Amino acid sequence: MVRSKTVWATALLLTATLGAAAVPAVAAPAAAPLAAAACPTGWSSLGKTRSGSTSGEYITNVRTGRHACYDRFVVDVPDATAAQLGYSVRYVNRLIGDPSGEVIPVRGGAILEIVVRAPAYDPDTGAATYSGRTGRRLPGVNLTGYRTFRDTRFGGSFEGQTQFGLGVRARLPFRVLQRDGHLVVDVAHTW
Known part of the structure; x- marks a missing residue:
């Protein structure tokens, strides 16, 4: 039981460390296009x-x-x-x-x-x-x-x-x- 908690904690720490290093600093704004995608499309500015x-x-x-x-x-x-x-x-x-x-x-x-x-x-x-x-x-x-x-x-x-x-x-x-x-x-x- 102690060994599985240690393995789990090590995996979590390793994932957090590698994940932070692998994600570039500009990744956060990627969420913005998802919000825009929910808006209607196909409209025009023509009369x-x-x-x-x-x-x-x-x-x-x-x-x-x-x-x-x-x-x-x-x-x-x-x-x-x-x-x-x-x-x-x-x-x-x-x-x-x-x-x-x-x-x-x-x-x-x-x-x-x-x-x-x-x-x-x-x-x-x-x-x-x-x-x-x-x-x-x-x-x-x-x-x-x-x-x-x-x-x-x-x-x-x-x-x-x-x-x-x-x-x-x-x-x-x-x-x-x-x-x-x-x-x-x-x-x-x-x-």
């Missing part, structure tokens, strides 16, 4: 567009969320089905307000222009259904603690479509998802 019409439906809110691999931007269009939601999401050099043609400053290393084919006003009465103001930050959206998002701006709502500017850290891959009542834009933290 994404889908035609659609949301006759009678309108935008009521915009919100954001943080996830392990991406930051999320959500536009709420409560009565629209996924099949109705049309959009255009693309990187632009400058956010140009529609229809004013004025440049709207957006902070960040890159700017995503998000155009939703739904108004931010009631088409029947003309009353605003979303409290965004042209050129201003989006109301109720706080980007503190986000890894990718840097700024949000309301571009305006004109002729049945609404424009947003999303400032991001860099030109990163993104995806667009359509859900009943929501348009979702996810921007990855890394390539």
Whole structure:
């Protein structure tokens, strides 16, 4: 019994000594790619567009969320089905307000222009259904603690479509998802 404990202790000490000598000092960062491998892949930074019409439906809110691999931007269009939601999401050099043609400053290393084919006003009465103001930050959206998002701006709502500017850290891959009542834009933290 004493001999097996001695053999076991010697083997443990030998393994620890040889293992430490055999592992180079740079081996510890190898764990980082494993975490990144769990994130979604296959997204691109190319523009994404889908035609659609949301006759009678309108935008009521915009919100954001943080996830392990991406930051999320959500536009709420409560009565629209996924099949109705049309959009255009693309990187632009400058956010140009529609229809004013004025440049709207957006902070960040890159700017995503998000155009939703739904108004931010009631088409029947003309009353605003979303409290965004042209050129201003989006109301109720706080980007503190986000890894990718840097700024949000309301571009305006004109002729049945609404424009947003999303400032991001860099030109990163993104995806667009359509859900009943929501348009979702996810921007990855890394390539």
